[in-house]
Amino acid sequence: MHHGCPVLVYVQQADVFVDEEGARRVAESLFDKAAAAEFGLEGWKSLHELNPQSASQEAVDWVFLVDTLNFSFWSEREEQRYLVKYKGKTYSGYWSLCAAVNRALDEGIPITSASYFATMTLDQVRHVFRSDTEVPIPLIEERHWVLNESGTVLLEKFGGSFLTCVKMSEKSAQKLLRLVLENFPSYRDEAVFESKKVSFYKRAQILVADTWSVLEGKGDGFFDDISSLTIFADYRIPQVLVHLKAMMYSEELMKKLYEGTIFQSGDREEVEIRGCSIWCCALICRHLLQLYERKGQDMRGKINAVLLDYHLWDYARDHREEMKDVPFHRVRCIYY
Numbered sequence: 001m002h003h004g005c006p007v008l009v010y011v012q013q014a015d016v017f018v019d020e021e022g023a024r025r026v027a028e029s030l031f032d033k034a035a036a037a038e039f040g041l042e043g044w045k046s047l048h049e050l051n052p053q054s055a056s057q058e059a060v061d062w063v064f065l066v067d068t069l070n071f072s073f074w075s076e077r078e079e080q081r082y083l084v085k086y087k088g089k090t091y092s093g094y095w096s097l098c099a100a101v102n103r104a105l106d107e108g109i110p111i112t113s114a115s116y117f118a119t120m121t122l123d124q125v126r127h128v129f130r131s132d133t134e135v136p137i138p139l140i141e142e143r144h145w146v147l148n149e150s151g152t153v154l155l156e157k158f159g160g161s162f163l164t165c166v167k168m169s170e171k172s173a174q175k176l177l178r179l180v181l182e183n184f185p186s187y188r189d190e191a192v193f194e195s196k197k198v199s200f201y202k203r204a205q206i207l208v209a210d211t212w213s214v215l216e217g218k219g220d221g222f223f224d225d226i227s228s229l230t231i232f233a234d235y236r237i238p239q240v241l242v243h244l245k246a247m248m249y250s251e252e253l254m255k256k257l258y259e260g261t262i263f264q265s266g267d268r269e270e271v272e273i274r275g276c277s278i279w280c281c282a283l284i285c286r287h288l289l290q291l292y293e294r295k296g297q298d299m300r301g302k303i304n305a306v307l308l309d310y311h312l313w314d315y316a317r318d319h320r321e322e323m324k325d326v327p328f329h330r331v332r333c334i335y336y
């Protein structure tokens with residue numbers, strides 16, 4: 001028997017855990033809601049006054065512009081936030097972006113036209129996204145860059161409208177996802193985890209989902225594989241999954257989050273948080289479909305990661321107070 005020295009296997013301590021039992025409980029709590037109209041596609045318009053209410057080409061271009069800029073609204077200090085007043089209401093976070101876009105359109109600025117945002121100057125971007133507090137919108141230079149880049153690609157390759165890109169996808173969500181990733185570099189949201197390439201594609205997937213929603217799942221907006229999309233790994237979904245006890249963080253990670261640690265894109269903790277969120281929601285979806293199956297109901301058209309995501313994200317928005325004890329992870333990036 002050869003007693004060589006023991007091989008020290010360096011196992012990276014995991015910081016994020018999916019709780020199968022917790023995911024099952026969340027699915028059970030959603031059972032009745034999942035059958036309601038708001039949980040379905042219609043909720044995208046009926047629940048959100050700032051979203052386009054039509055299904056026109058302009059509405060699709062609104063979605064493309066907003067999802068190109070749909071990232072990084074969190075502020076260092078909660079009391080000092082970027083806010084936008086629009087039609088008598090004050091909006092924060094993602095909705096402040098939508099309010100600024102609608103404010104610009106009302107002012108006659110063609111902000112959703114590729115021919116405009118392809119050559120927008122930084123000063124024009126500053127004007128359109130000006131804040132109603134002294135806190136400017138985060139990453140204003142990056143927003144200027146992605147607008148010029150995306151607008152130029154739309155003009156050069158898709159006749160100036162994202163609808164052209166949608167038509168080329170031949171009713172496949174995966175094909176549209178590929179077209180977006182091949183043509184719009186700012187949407188390439190990838191990382192390396194334990195020497196394996198992983199992808200989240202949060203903005204690319206939400207762009208496909210919001211296109212499906214704004215076109216009401218009909219005509220050019222009918223995707224036979226829409227259920228193949230995952231949830232959109234942002235900084236709110238993980239927070240609500242931990243709040244609902246479907247996901248857990250290690251003490252070390254919680255400590256870093258409470259201290260307000262700012263992580264970099266691709267950090268191990270960030271990739272674990274985003275990856276586990278996707279897996280956790282896939283489990284919730286699976287449990288929810290099984291609960292309906294046992295009742296003899298096939299809900300595959302009405303329950304998928306997109307609709308679960310929208311519901312959880314809206315829940316997080318409506319339960320800020322209860323969720324304040326669960327920190328969200330902070331990365332300043334253009335991906336989410």
Ligand SMILES: Nc1nc2c(c(CN[C@H]3C=C[C@H](O)[C@@H]3O)cn2[C@@H]2O[C@H](COP(=O)(O)O)[C@@H](O)[C@H]2O)c(=O)[nH]1
Pocket residue numbers: 043044048051070071072073074092093094095206231232233234235236237309310313314317336
């Ligand atoms: N996973 C997921 N992440 C989403 C959305 C949306 C907006 N979609 C709405 C629009 C139409 C539908 O009805 C949806 O309700 C924004 N975000 C991300 O959240 C963060 C901002 O959060 P807060 O600071 O609280 O505003 C930021 O990373 C942003 O990229 C979503 O739906 N799912």
